[in-house]
Amino acid sequence: MHENNPDRRLAREKRTLECMIVIYCRATHGAADDICADCRELLEYALDRLDNCGQGPDKPTCAQCVVHCFNPAMRQRVRAVMRYAGPRMFLHHPGLALGHVFDKFRRPRRG
Ligand code: SF4
Numbered sequence: 218m219h220e221n222n223p224d225r226r227l228a229r230e231k232r233t234l235e236c237m238i239v240i241y242c243r244a245t246h247g248a249a250d251d252i253c254a255d256c257r258e259l260l261e262y263a264l265d266r267l268d269n270c271g272q273g274p275d276k277p278t279c280a281q282c283v284v285h286c287f288n289p290a291m292r293q294r295v296r297a298v299m300r301y302a303g304p305r306m307f308l309h310h311p312g313l314a315l316g317h318v319f320d321k322f323r324r325p326r327r328g
Pocket residue numbers: 266267269270271272276277278279280282283284285286287
């Protein structure tokens with residue numbers, strides 16, 4: 218499940234993030250068909266950060282990043298999503314969850 222291709226890893230990180238936000242929004246904001254406007258804003262912000270990530274091909278997952286380019290409010294929001302949805306990913310999207318765990322072993326680049 219470990220993915221070395223940076224483009225595929227990035228695509229998987231985006232999919233993982235979106236799945237986590239959907240799980241979180243359904244459970245905490247009662248979203249049915251789509252995520253709510255707040256979660257949509259968070260997702261678009263995070264995807265934009267990922268598209269403009271300066272960490273290069275060896276980037277860690279955002280959860281492991283020592284730079285963390287999210288502004289404090291968005292960082293807090295995405296943390297709440299990860300705290301809630303992280304453990305539940307094993308039920309909803311085991312393949313993505315496994316990849317996410319493997320990615321945690323990648324060392325963040327410093328400096
Ligand atoms: S948090 Fe770190 S890894 Fe994630 S997009 Fe920002 S700089 Fe890149």
